[in-house]
Amino acid sequence: MTVTQTDNVPPADSRERVKQFMQDLQDEICNGLEKLDGKETFREDSWSRPEGGGGRSRVLQEGNVLEQGGVNFSEVWGEKLPPSILQQRPEAAGHGFYATGTSMVLHPRNPFVPTVHLNYRYFEAGPVWWFGGGIDLTPYYPFAEDAVNFHRTLKQTCDSHHEEYYPVFKRWCDEYFYLKHRGEMRGVGGLFLDYQDGRGALYRGPHQEGPAAIYSDKIGEIPPRSWEDLFAFIKDCGQTFLPAYLPIAEKRHPTQYGERERNFQLYRRGRYVEFNLVYDRGTIFGLQTNGRTESILMSLPPLVRWEYGYQPEPNTPEAKLYETFLKPQDWVNWQPS
Amino acid sequence: MTVTQTDNVPPADSRERVKQFMQDLQDEICNGLEKLDGKETFREDSWSRPEGGGGRSRVLQEGNVLEQGGVNFSEVWGEKLPPSILQQRPEAAGHGFYATGTSMVLHPRNPFVPTVHLNYRYFEAGPVWWFGGGIDLTPYYPFAEDAVNFHRTLKQTCDSHHEEYYPVFKRWCDEYFYLKHRGEMRGVGGLFLDYQDGRGALYRGPHQEGPAAIYSDKIGEIPPRSWEDLFAFIKDCGQTFLPAYLPIAEKRHPTQYGERERNFQLYRRGRYVEFNLVYDRGTIFGLQTNGRTESILMSLPPLVRWEYGYQPEPNTPEAKLYETFLKPQDWVNWQPS
Numbered sequence: 001m002t003v004t005q006t007d008n009v010p011p012a013d014s015r016e017r018v019k020q021f022m023q024d025l026q027d028e029i030c031n032g033l034e035k036l037d038g039k040e041t042f043r044e045d046s047w048s049r050p051e052g053g054g055g056r057s058r059v060l061q062e063g064n065v066l067e068q069g070g071v072n073f074s075e076v077w078g079e080k081l082p083p084s085i086l087q088q089r090p091e092a093a094g095h096g097f098y099a100t101g102t103s104m105v106l107h108p109r110n111p112f113v114p115t116v117h118l119n120y121r122y123f124e125a126g127p128v129w130w131f132g133g134g135i136d137l138t139p140y141y142p143f144a145e146d147a148v149n150f151h152r153t154l155k156q157t158c159d160s161h162h163e164e165y166y167p168v169f170k171r172w173c174d175e176y177f178y179l180k181h182r183g184e185m186r187g188v189g190g191l192f193l194d195y196q197d198g199r200g201a202l203y204r205g206p207h208q209e210g211p212a213a214i215y216s217d218k219i220g221e222i223p224p225r226s227w228e229d230l231f232a233f234i235k236d237c238g239q240t241f242l243p244a245y246l247p248i249a250e251k252r253h254p255t256q257y258g259e260r261e262r263n264f265q266l267y268r269r270g271r272y273v274e275f276n277l278v279y280d281r282g283t284i285f286g287l288q289t290n291g292r293t294e295s296i297l298m299s300l301p302p303l304v305r306w307e308y309g310y311q312p313e314p315n316t317p318e319a320k321l322y323e324t325f326l327k328p329q330d331w332v333n334w335q336p337s
Numbered sequence: 338m339t340v341t342q343t344d345n346v347p348p349a350d351s352r353e354r355v356k357q358f359m360q361d362l363q364d365e366i367c368n369g370l371e372k373l374d375g376k377e378t379f380r381e382d383s384w385s386r387p388e389g390g391g392g393r394s395r396v397l398q399e400g401n402v403l404e405q406g407g408v409n410f411s412e413v414w415g416e417k418l419p420p421s422i423l424q425q426r427p428e429a430a431g432h433g434f435y436a437t438g439t440s441m442v443l444h445p446r447n448p449f450v451p452t453v454h455l456n457y458r459y460f461e462a463g464p465v466w467w468f469g470g471g472i473d474l475t476p477y478y479p480f481a482e483d484a485v486n487f488h489r490t491l492k493q494t495c496d497s498h499h500e501e502y503y504p505v506f507k508r509w510c511d512e513y514f515y516l517k518h519r520g521e522m523r524g525v526g527g528l529f530l531d532y533q534d535g536r537g538a539l540y541r542g543p544h545q546e547g548p549a550a551i552y553s554d555k556i557g558e559i560p561p562r563s564w565e566d567l568f569a570f571i572k573d574c575g576q577t578f579l580p581a582y583l584p585i586a587e588k589r590h591p592t593q594y595g596e597r598e599r600n601f602q603l604y605r606r607g608r609y610v611e612f613n614l615v616y617d618r619g620t621i622f623g624l625q626t627n628g629r630t631e632s633i634l635m636s637l638p639p640l641v642r643w644e645y646g647y648q649p650e651p652n653t654p655e656a657k658l659y660e661t662f663l664k665p666q667d668w669v670n671w672q673p674s
Contacts, residue, residue, distance in 0.1 A: 059645045070645065181630045277614035287518045298645050306637040308396045308407065
């Protein structure tokens with residue numbers, strides 16, 4: 001059965017409902033993070049965009065757990081989508097667009113606490129609409145136990161909506177958060193999805209390079225889903241952030257560290273910068289649509305190092321990160337070797 | 338008169354001669370910088386590229402004047418140029434290519450010493466060939482006198498080859514080293530040129546945004562130039578680096594500075610990262626052609642800060658940088674106000 005998107009139109013109040021959810025998600029996350037941090041709180045800047053729309057940017061700086069955390073809500077509209085998106089959705093050409101979303105990047109102070117990113121977004125443009133986004137975890141001094149718990153929590157949320165979601169969106173995440181020029185994944189992954197419009201095909205590629213090689217050729221396909229199904233799934237994903245991340249941050253934050261660990265953390269943060277500025281769709285979309293630069297680049301770490309020719313010493317915790325954690329793994333079924 | 342490029346073919350030993358010059362330039366610059374630094378020397382990594390060619394990467398770290406300096410020579414060839422270049426030179430489609438060049442970025446320790454970048458490069462691909470590159474200066478705590486001297490030295494070199502070179506390449510530099518998402522130039526500019534093949538037209542745009550607005554509509558045009566003319570010009574440009582930069586570094590290095598100046602330097606270095614990863618042609622070409630990542634990203638600073646929402650206080654030296662030095666100026670004829 002083929003369902004075309006016109007059989008599956010959003011409800012009349014779709015924009016209002018998604019926007020309200022995205023704002024609530026921002027509030028919920030900020031509240032949870034302030035409790036985690038215990039020292040600093042978020043300060044908010046509201047902004048509007050000359051071409052249409054605006055947002056609320058919130059940042060927590062120099063906290064106890066968080067060296068910097070940024071949580072943004074935005075709702076923007078305009079006359080046309082940038083070429084990079086129209087290539088993927090040619091039906092949107094010649095139409096105005098509406099987009100709303102929440103995005104977050106946390107840079108913890110302690111190198112034993114992983115950096116984490118979340119973004120969920122919704123687009124409407126003429127005859128088409130879609131949800132996208134995801135979540136991924138980037139440890140510096142990693143623990144397999146944390147990667148396992150993070151992925152199991154995400155899988156539980158996915159499975160309650162469709163059994164194909166977790167395997168497909170987990171794989172997509174591994175392929176998306178991949179630094180081709182380094183031959184490394186950004187971290188231990190999580191979920192990534194884009195252009196989810198209920199038409200049934202979940203993910204068609206790239207499949208040609210990078211981590212894809214470890215996966216089978218099977219491409220996830222599920223029956224068509226309604227707008228309501230997808231919105232319910234995205235809501236659940238957003239609400240899974242706090243239970244997936246807080247236990248890890250709480251457990252690792254008390255770990256002692258010294259200059260060696262701090263230096264390695266600052267060095268690895270450079271990869272975050274490289275990914276976001278060279279590859280990240282959200283960053284590029286923001287810069288291409290005259291988004292608010294300070295809000296878009298809030299994802300960049302407060303302090304970063306680059307070091308020419310760095311390589312970890314063999315048999316060190318730093319080497320273990322590269323050997324095991326920056327390669328795709330089946331975390332849900334992970335067996336300590 | 339229209340001269341087609343086939344009237345103006347490179348000599349039989351063009352690649353060998355340009356390559357030799359690029360290597361000599363690397364040697365000359367490294368020698369000059371070691372004398373300037375007085376403490377550390379360059380260490381060299383030679384590398385080869387599976388698809389063809391290789392290079393010598395040299396880095397000086399933790400020096401007296403230079404916190405980090407990278408000077409690269411490379412010579413690469415392959416079956417096809419990346420799409421970004423073929424768009425500009427469609428005649429090269431279906432042909433193999435040869436490229437050689439020298440590039441350099443210096444990140445001084447003292448915030449009163451400007452960062453500087455140089456790159457000169459030569460391409461051959463089927464029926465076409467061209468020279469490109471440039472030099473630009475990025476001060477943190479700027480002195481008009483330094484910008485004036487830097488530009489006058491460059492102009493002198495340009496004028497000895499053609500009177501249109503300096504005004505056109507200076508303007509092109511202002512337009513190229515422009516961070517659109519910040520509305521800022523990278524620094525006080527210098528020279529930039531690309532696709533110089535002797536066919537007479539120097540620069541056709543962008544002219545539509547950014548600093549271009551201050552310039553007249555006149556587009557620089559010069560009579561056709563031979564391969565030998567252009568090579569001689571590029572050689573002179575390369576050899577102008579030491580006399581243009583060393584006096585500035587020597588003069589400013591003894592200046593006292595504290596935490597405030599260091600913090601501002603680290604913050605402004607973030608703009609260097611943003612430019613190189615989002616806009617720079619050389620970086621993108623390198624990453625697209627499977628270049629040696631460590632050599633390409635040697636341009637990134639050893640330590641960098643990002644700070645959400647930073648703005649300089651009015652009437653401070655930091656504010657002066659933004660107000661005067663990150664906007665296009667006629668430095669050669671600069672009058673203190």
